[in-house]
Amino acid sequence: MTKLWDPYGTGNRPNPYPMYDRLREVAPVYRSQSGDIVVTGYQEVKTVLLDHETYRVGNRYEWIERQVRYLENREEDLTAIMAAMNSFLVQMNGHSHKTTRALIVDAWDNKQVNHIIKNNIDDLLSEVDGEFDLIQDFAAPLPVMTMANIMGMPLKDYQFLKNQTSNLIFSLDMYTSFKTLVRINEAAQALIGYFNDYITYRIKNPSDDLTSKIIALANQRDLGLTNDTLISICIFLFMAGEETTINLIGTGAHNLMLNRDQLEKILNSDQTFDDAIDEALRFESPVHLAGRIANSDSTLAGIEVKKSDTLTLCIGAANRDPRQYPSPHLFDIGRKAKNHIAFGAGLHFCLGSWLARIQWKIAIKELFNRFQNLDIQSEPEWNPMLSIRGLKSLHVTTNQ
Amino acid sequence: MALMSESDLIQLVSRIVSEETQLDLELVSPDKHWATFGLDSINSIYLLEKLENELGVDLNPLMFFDYPTIRTFSAHILTLRSS
Ligand code: HEM
Numbered sequence: 456m457t458k459l460w461d462p463y464g465t466g467n468r469p470n471p472y473p474m475y476d477r478l479r480e481v482a483p484v485y486r487s488q489s490g491d492i493v494v495t496g497y498q499e500v501k502t503v504l505l506d507h508e509t510y511r512v513g514n515r516y517e518w519i520e521r522q523v524r525y526l527e528n529r530e531e532d533l534t535a536i537m538a539a540m541n542s543f544l545v546q547m548n549g550h551s552h553k554t555t556r557a558l559i560v561d562a563w564d565n566k567q568v569n570h571i572i573k574n575n576i577d578d579l580l581s582e583v584d585g586e587f588d589l590i591q592d593f594a595a596p597l598p599v600m601t602m603a604n605i606m607g608m609p610l611k612d613y614q615f616l617k618n619q620t621s622n623l624i625f626s627l628d629m630y631t632s633f634k635t636l637v638r639i640n641e642a643a644q645a646l647i648g649y650f651n652d653y654i655t656y657r658i659k660n661p662s663d664d665l666t667s668k669i670i671a672l673a674n675q676r677d678l679g680l681t682n683d684t685l686i687s688i689c690i691f692l693f694m695a696g697e698e699t700t701i702n703l704i705g706t707g708a709h710n711l712m713l714n715r716d717q718l719e720k721i722l723n724s725d726q727t728f729d730d731a732i733d734e735a736l737r738f739e740s741p742v743h744l745a746g747r748i749a750n751s752d753s754t755l756a757g758i759e760v761k762k763s764d765t766l767t768l769c770i771g772a773a774n775r776d777p778r779q780y781p782s783p784h785l786f787d788i789g790r791k792a793k794n795h796i797a798f799g800a801g802l803h804f805c806l807g808s809w810l811a812r813i814q815w816k817i818a819i820k821e822l823f824n825r826f827q828n829l830d831i832q833s834e835p836e837w838n839p840m841l842s843i844r845g846l847k848s849l850h851v852t853t854n855q
Numbered sequence: 856m857a858l859m860s861e862s863d864l865i866q867l868v869s870r871i872v873s874e875e876t877q878l879d880l881e882l883v884s885p886d887k888h889w890a891t892f893g894l895d896s897i898n899s900i901y902l903l904e905k906l907e908n909e910l911g912v913d914l915n916p917l918m919f920f921d922y923p924t925i926r927t928f929s930a931h932i933l934t935l936r937s938s
Contacts, residue, residue: 463915489896489920518896525897630916633904 460487462629462841469837472784475772483776484756491629492758492766497776497796499756500768504745504800509753512803514746514765515627516546522636533636539643540626542687545695545803552802554678555688560806562668568605572814575600576821586832589822589849590705597818598700601810602693607664608653619645620694628842629744629767650686665692699741700811702838702845704818706739707732709849710786711819712831717788722823731788731819732812736774736797738786743771743844745799770796771844826853864929868906872925875902885925894919912936 459478461467467474475495478485483496494500503510519540523533540546544555575597583592599617603610622642625635654666661667666689673680680688711718711731721731747766754760774795775783798805805811823829832850859867865885873880876892883892894902899919907914912935922928 458921463917487920488923489917521897522900526901529901531901631900632907632914632916633900634907636900 458488459485460493468839471771472775475769475775479772479776482756482758484758486758487767490764492755492760492764493769494755494766495769495772495776496756497773497779500770500773501796501800503747503755503766503768504796504803507802509750510747510766511548511750512552512747513546513548514748516540516543517748518765519626526636533640535640535643535647536626536636538683539623539647539687539690542684543691544688544806545627545691554676556802556806558669558672558676558678559688559692562672563665563806564668565663565665566809568601568810568813569817571604572597572601572817573821575604576818580821580825584853586850586852589708589851590701590835590846591848593822594704594708594818594846594849595701597704598697598814601814602696605664605696606666606689606693607657607662608666612649615649616646616693617697619649620690620698623690624694624698624843625840628840629746630841646690647686650689651682654682654685654689695805696807696810698843699807700814702739702741702843703735703811703815705835705846705849706741706844707735707815708819708822709831709835709846710735710738711823712829712851714786717786718823721788722820727788728816728820729812730791732815733792733795734786734788734790735815737780737792737795738774739844740771740774740795740797741843741845742797742799742805744769744842770799829853859933861929861933864932865925867909868925868929868932871902871905871909875905883925885929888923889919890923906932910936 458464459481461474462471464474478493479495483494483499485493485495487493494503519536523537526533542555544552544559547555579593579596587593595617596613599613600610603613603616608616619642622638623646625631626639626643631639654670657664657667657670661671669688670685673685711721717731721727745768747768749760749762749764749766751762752760760766774780774797777783780790780792798808829851832852835849836847838845838847869880869883869885872878872892872894873883875898876894878892889899896916900916903914903916903919910932912932918928918931922931
């Protein structure tokens with residue numbers, strides 16, 4: 456018997472799209488074996504994202520909170536995860552979401568990042584030649600370095616930060632096992648320690664970095680944020696800025712190498728570049744699954760949703776819905792996929808989309824202008840995470 | 856760990872379920888849904904951890920829902936261990 460919702464099934468990691476197609480055809484809104492409601496239709500996902508009254512965010516935080524409380528009775532202490540996640544913007548609702556989001560958006564007044572990104576790319580690309588791993592040697596370190604620059608941290612810390620956030624990001628995944636929770640907890644402890652020291656330092660030594668500006672504006676607005684809250688806000692901001700962009704650079708470069716005519720086109724014309732970014736986002740949406748909780752009973756595409764039901768919104772499936780995009784499995788920058796929902800929609804719409812776009816553009820340009828013959832050497836390897844989709848390794852060669 | 860028969864495995868899983876839920880072993884029927892024993896998406900995580908450690912297999916939390924009774928779950932573990 457084949458299961459309709461089978462994200463770990465054979466072949467579904469590298470290519471989940473046939474599963475999404477089957478599911479969407481039978482039921483774009485589907486109550487899965489775990490009771491969770493899986494949404495794969497474009498319109499249906501968008502409806503949920505935009506209906507803030509019926510659906511709230513925070514499904515991961517609420518689950519972790521219950522899990523951590525349960526494990527306390529088993530003498531297992533995983534409370535650092537809760538402390539780290541406590542003010543993750545994407546898990547916050549209502550007034551606290553509104554004021555925290557405004558704090559970040561207003562503090563982030565310096566959008567001159569081109570030179571930062573360019574410098575980081577130069578550093579990374581000067582180290583490679585011949586054969587290299589486009590993910591580990593380029594796509595993964597770049598956004599981490601950029602976020603460290605923007606938030607004012609010393610660049611030497613980026614490897615530590617990368618190692619920790621690539622574990623902490625699993626706090627937003629589905630079906631987390633106990634062993635994964637333990638790893639998340641260790642990363643949470645390490646990052647809380649790091650950001651505690653760093654924020655304390657910035658309170659005494661403010662500069663023109665984003666962290667200092669957030670601290671200053673929070674004071675000016677009298678938000679009464681504790682250090683613990685600031686730590687969590689900054690951890691999420693840092694992680695959201697890098698763990699996602701890595702994947703857009705990785706899968707984007709991969710798809711362009713598979714479609715060389717389109718690669719040539721964008722390198723020759725700046726106008727087509729923006730279309731290419733949107734198609735890359737639509738085709739392999741890095742934030743692949745998002746979650747919501749129902750605040751009240753309702754129906755969605757004819758399916759009954761009960762108060763407190765959890766919903767899994769398959770953004771990656773919605774962006775390949777044939778009702779929205781004809782021939783959805785074709786990578787085609789000519790389709791001008793403007794209305795994709797890879798950055799979400801509504802109140803939680805990604806606040807770093809501009810940065811992701813700039814970074815992708817500069818990264819792809821520099822990469823292929825420097826190595827004109829860059830090509831795929833072997834089948835890429837995919838990451839194990841469901842909620843964030845991307846490549847773990849992509850071996851390439853600069854030789855003809 | 857040595858190869859086990861399906862009935863041995865069912866006994867072992869039943870014992871761990873009984874320990875975790877504090878239900879008498881006789882009440883833990885292999886053909887009833889996990890929910891009958893009060894197991895859910897929260898407390899199943901620790902149960903799966905114990906089973907992983909006893910059996911030396913990787914158990915994804917979604918399996919708990921894919922195989923919702925001790926009997927079907929045990930049968931699935933046997934296929935994992937043989938592959
Ligand atoms: C390709 C890269 C990126 C993708 C695909 C992406 C995608 C998303 C999506 C889908 C959401 C909404 C999630 C939901 O509604 O549940 C989101 C939220 C968010 N993103 Fe991004 N993002 C990217 C890059 C960035 C960058 C560079 C930053 C910069 C710091 C960032 C910061 C955030 C923040 C802070 C939120 C939470 C907003 C809120 O809840 O109000 N993201 N992102």
